[in-house]
Every structure is written in C-alpha cells, then in structure tokens.
Amino acid sequence: MxxxxxxxxxxxxxxxxxxxxxxxxxxxxxxxxxxxxxxxxxxxxxxxxxxxxxxxxxxxxxxxxxxxxxxxxxxxxxxxxxxxxxxxxxxxxxxxxxxxxxxxxxxxxxxxxxxxxxxxLRFAAVTEELAGLRGRFASLAGRYGPGTAAEATRRLLTLFQEGAGGEVPPYWKAAALIRPLALAAGPGTASGLSLDVPARLLDQEFGHGRVVRFEEVDFPATLTHEPTRRFLRETGLPEEAVLFHADTDVPLQTLREYVTEEYTGDCLPDELPAHADHLIRLGRLAGDHGLVVDGRTGAVLTHSGPDAALHPLNTDVSTLAFTLWLLHHERTIDEHLGNELTTRAYDHLAAAMLHTLTALDPAATLPDTTWHYWTDAFRDEAGGAL
Incomplete structure (x- = not known):
C-alpha cells in the first residue's frame, strides 16, 4: 500500500x-x-x-x-x-x-x-461542490430562499440520476433532498442574528395565521437583546411545529415567573438558575423540556423542570425558527415520497438533517454542549421526530 x-x-x-x-x-x-x-x-x-x-x-x-x-x-x-x-x-x-x-x-x-x-467519487465531489457553492453550483452563490434550495436539489438529483441509471440510492437521495435546504435562509446581515429568515418563509410553510408574532407589551423588561425582540415582532415563531408548542396564552414570562405560577410546591425559586429573571420562556418541546431565550444574549436553551438543567439548543431565535422550518419541510418532502426516506434510510436522513442544521448553527458542536435536544431527537427513530 x-x-x-x-x-x-x-x-x-x-x-x-x-x-x-x-x-x-x-x-x-x-x-x-x-x-x-x-x-x-x-x-x-x-x-x-x-x-x-x-x-x-x-x-x-x-x-x-x-x-x-x-x-x-x-x-x-x-x-x-x-x-x-x-x-x-x-x-x-x-x-x-x-x-x-x-x-x-x-x-x-x-x-x-x-x-x-x-x-x-464523483458523487462525493459534486456534493462537496454544493457545500462550497462552487463548480456546478457556483451560480447559486449569494442566492438564498426556498427557490434556491429547490434549484440546488434539482441539479444534485439530476447529477445523481445520470450516474445511477435513474435510480438514486437512498443515501444520495437523502443528501440531494436535505442538504440544499441550508440555502433556504441567508446569513444574518439585516437581522443582527445568525440568519436572515424572511417572515414569508414561515408563513408559506406553516400557513397564514399559524405564526405568532409578538408585540412590545408581550416582552418582559429583561428581554433586552434587540435583534431577538425585533425577530419575535416581525418574523415570529410557528404556534405549533414538530416537537414544539409556543406559549401564546399569556405575555411572555421570565423563567422565574413561569415556574412560580406553574410549579408551586414542586419547584422552589432557589432551585432555578441564578439568572432566571433574564431567561424568557418561549414555549415547550416534547419530552417535558421548556424552551427559553437568554434576554441578554439571545441564546436559546432548553430547561428541564425542577432540576434546573440548562442546555444549549440554538444560537438564537433565527436558527430556532430555521430548525422548526427544516423539521416541518423534511416531513413534507418525505410524505410526498411515500415516507421512503424514513422507512428505507432513516439513519441517512438523520445524518443529512444534522449536517444541514450544524452547517448553519454550531450549537450542537460547541465544546460546552454536553447534551443537545435536536441531535437526540433526530437520531431517535422510535421517537418519530423525522
């Protein structure tokens, strides 16, 4: 050798x-x-x-x-x-x-x-071209949105079909259908966050009237991170998505306010994180995990009940919204294929989803992230996240 x-x-x-x-x-x-x-x-x-x-x-x-x-x-x-x-x-x-x-x-x-x-080797090379927006994908550089993602998928699928006699193996089909979705939202320039997520992206995906947008009166005084406030006002979050339910019944509460109201007798205030007044609850995730945003930095975390455990979830609300969009859009794609990906190649689908998410949001890969909700949810075939 x-x-x-x-x-x-x-x-x-x-x-x-x-x-x-x-x-x-x-x-x-x-x-x-x-x-x-x-x-x-x-x-x-x-x-x-x-x-x-x-x-x-x-x-x-x-x-x-x-x-x-x-x-x-x-x-x-x-x-x-x-x-x-x-x-x-x-x-x-x-x-x-x-x-x-x-x-x-x-x-x-x-x-x-x-x-x-x-x-x-040609399939691997062309997939790398997509990731770098070079070669046969160079014309897509600087372009973002669902249309750009769809065009990237069309090009990649065509190249795979030509090399596979028209029958694309499950691994490459998952790569072609999922990896280009990273182009659906552009890097944050106007928003001050990780991504510029157009409000219409969520409206088109979840339906008009099913995206909640908050008003100034809904924000606690400790939500001081202006890009987060602006995103929640102008772009918003889906009221309900895969694994997620937004808190819409009352104005947004600090974690201390929420726990005091919901868990009286079960969770004492001194069991909360020291900065609980700066953690703003946005909703809940399946499995009894609260979802909070740090009102000072905009970081999004999970909070697990009375043990007060906090874990990084997303870099900010823009990547949270993208994750919820990605999960919903993946299900739409797979339903169109007759659930081919989830039944024939769940592990390949999960890997493609994790690659797509971490390409835009490194929260799961940071050194201080010991557990990550989305990573566990994507891997869990029995749990049905995908």
Missing amino acids: GTTDAGITAITLTEAELDRHVTHAPTRGLLSGTGVPAATDLLTFSPLRTHGLRTLADAVGGPFRVADELRDRLVIGELLSPAGMERESILLDGGTGELTTAYLFAPSDTRPFARSLDTL
Whole structure:
C-alpha cells in the first residue's frame, strides 16, 4: 500500500495487494493508479490504510452471521457520521465493482450505494461542490430562499440520476433532498442574528395565521437583546411545529415567573438558575423540556423542570425558527415520497438533517454542549421526530 506524496492525499494499493480480491478492471486500475482520497467531507477510506484490503467475513468475525453471497465483499471505507452515530461501512464487490453499505453489526443488511468506485467519487465531489457553492453550483452563490434550495436539489438529483441509471440510492437521495435546504435562509446581515429568515418563509410553510408574532407589551423588561425582540415582532415563531408548542396564552414570562405560577410546591425559586429573571420562556418541546431565550444574549436553551438543567439548543431565535422550518419541510418532502426516506434510510436522513442544521448553527458542536435536544431527537427513530 502506498500514498501519492508526503501530503498523504490518496491511498493506493499494489497489484499484489489487489491480487485475486479485485478482478473488475476499472476498479483495479483506479485503486492501483490514482488511488482514493483518505477522506472526503462524506466518507473515509482510512480503513484501507489501517487494516488493508479485507473481506466482510474477516472484518466482522465473532457472532455476526454473514450471508454466503456477501462474505467476499471488501470493506474499503466508512461513511462519516455526526458524533454519536454508528459508522456504516462501504463494501466493494471485487468482481462487478458495485458498492453497497452495511453496518458491521448487521453485515447482511446491505444497501445500494454506487454503481462503481468512480461514480462514488464523483458523487462525493459534486456534493462537496454544493457545500462550497462552487463548480456546478457556483451560480447559486449569494442566492438564498426556498427557490434556491429547490434549484440546488434539482441539479444534485439530476447529477445523481445520470450516474445511477435513474435510480438514486437512498443515501444520495437523502443528501440531494436535505442538504440544499441550508440555502433556504441567508446569513444574518439585516437581522443582527445568525440568519436572515424572511417572515414569508414561515408563513408559506406553516400557513397564514399559524405564526405568532409578538408585540412590545408581550416582552418582559429583561428581554433586552434587540435583534431577538425585533425577530419575535416581525418574523415570529410557528404556534405549533414538530416537537414544539409556543406559549401564546399569556405575555411572555421570565423563567422565574413561569415556574412560580406553574410549579408551586414542586419547584422552589432557589432551585432555578441564578439568572432566571433574564431567561424568557418561549414555549415547550416534547419530552417535558421548556424552551427559553437568554434576554441578554439571545441564546436559546432548553430547561428541564425542577432540576434546573440548562442546555444549549440554538444560537438564537433565527436558527430556532430555521430548525422548526427544516423539521416541518423534511416531513413534507418525505410524505410526498411515500415516507421512503424514513422507512428505507432513516439513519441517512438523520445524518443529512444534522449536517444541514450544524452547517448553519454550531450549537450542537460547541465544546460546552454536553447534551443537545435536536441531535437526540433526530437520531431517535422510535421517537418519530423525522
């Protein structure tokens, strides 16, 4: 096994290493010639460097049963998944050059991935072009909104269909339908927040009259972060969304006011965070989690009952609104597909959703974030968030 240069940009295999394992000529030529990158934004071939070329049967071992027709598939890489998610292995059929994926703890449950290694590398490259808005997506740079996201999806799906004979594997379909949604809202320039979320984006998604916009009289005096006040007045939040219900029955309350009124006898005020008067409750999330915004900074957090635990949720109300839009829009897409993504590729869908969210809001990846509600909700297939 070798590398192309001191930068270790690619992994190559010798003819002796390929030996009888890879007889498909184009694949053999690629692996012994230009090689494969150690990693892309989506996947890694580093198992080749760590373990060499090994069969699925050798990689699994132990008690896991491998179907006879799969035993000689070669484990050549892994899909890169958000933290906390199992990595799925990339398997090569050395005779046909076709690629599938499977978890090593369920090695016989394979899914189609790409018709060839060359196709896989092209799919990964074009997805990176989308992320950087370059190459075939350069014309979309500086453009935002649902129309731009839809155009990016159309381009990506077309490229995948051309390389997959019209039948796009679940992983790439999830990537094409979900990752471009990051373009639905632009970076915050006018709002003073992370994103500029047009009011019409929420109105179109949730329905006219189902987005609550607050008035000055609704704000506690401790909500002093002006960009947050302006966003809640002009853009607002959906009254009800996946996993979320806004507090609309009374003017917004501080966390201390809310707890005193709702949990008298169960939660003493001195059990609240020291800055409870500056935490403004916006609503609740499924699972008995309150949702609050820090009136001084605009940060959005979850608050869990009498234990007074606070956890980062979103950077601010603009990324909160985008998250609620993203969840609702994903469900609309999947319902249009007959729930194909949630039934055939839930893990791929969850990974694409987490990638899309963290691309715009790093709250889940900050060093001080030990638990994150959206991350747990997206991963939980049984919970039905997606």
